[in-house]
Amino acid sequence: MKPYFETKLGQLFHADCADVLRDMEDKFVDLVLTDPPYGIGGKWVGGSGQKSGWSKTHAEKEVRNDWDAAAPRQEVFEDIQRVSKGQIIWGGNYFALPASRCWLIWNKPERGFTLAEAELAWTSADNIVRVFDHNRHVPGREHPTQKPLELFAWCLGLSWAEKLPVVLDPFMGSGTTAVACEQLGRKWIGIERNEQYCELAAKRLSRPMQKSLFSAA
Incomplete structure (x- = not known):
């Protein structure tokens, strides 16, 4: 495949x-690091106003609800676990995955919104729960559910994840996993079925990269 x-x-x-x-x-x-559709598009209403990017979030509601209408089939998660040595799957609480003691938590410090105040990632690691604090708003967001670059760089920098150098994201979206890998010098493979998002990812990856130093919490 080209x-x-x-x-x-x-x-x-x-x-x-x-x-x-x-x-x-x-x-x-x-390692698989990915953020699949959660299958909760119909439950998401959204807000309004300018605070923390609400105007953009509200405007994207229809696109987001369509993209997030259905979760991947169970066979996809089984294949993800088969083809990789370790996994970090955001939204893992929405999927039928094995028990794990190493959950990752993205804590969003803003309170009083209609969206969740935190998101959870299931991992395959035999490790402890870790928490990352970061605002919910992603400046210049190009995908309706785009995760912060800092969050994915943090995931890749966790002590056990650092030992898994080649990274796959089967739901690449706008390319955040790949951008984090590029900044950290990690090899990566991305798969995305929506050509519009492939183009967004390619544009992000074509921009000059600022080498950043990220450290795991």
């Missing part, structure tokens, strides 16, 4: 990850 976009460190493929994962060999990559 990449939609590539750098020295990684490749982005325009495809349905269910098809690609099905054909991957066992333990093909070291």
Whole structure:
């Protein structure tokens, strides 16, 4: 399969990850870091006003609800676990995944909103719960559920995740996983079925990178 976009460190493929994962060999990559659709689009209402980007969030409600209408099939999560040595799956509390004692929590310090005050990531690690504090608003957000770059860099910098150098994101979206990998010098593979988001990811990855030093909490 020809990449939609590539750098020295990684490749982005325009495809349905269910098809690609099905054909991957066992333990093909070291780590999966991903943020799949949660399947809660119909439950999301959104707010209004300018505070913390609410005007943009409200305007994107229809796109977000369509994108997040259905969660991936169970076979996709089974393949994710089969093709990788370790996994970090945001929204893991919405999916049928094995028990884990190493949950990651993104704590959003703003209170009183109609959206969740925190998000959870399921991990395969035999480790302890970790918490990352970061505002919910992502300046210049290009995807309706785009996670902060700092959050994904933090995930990759966790002591156990650092030992898993090649990273796969089967739900690449606008490319946050790949951008974090590029800044940290990690190899990556991205899969995204929506060509509009593939193009957004390619544009982000084509911009000059500011090398940043991230540290795990």
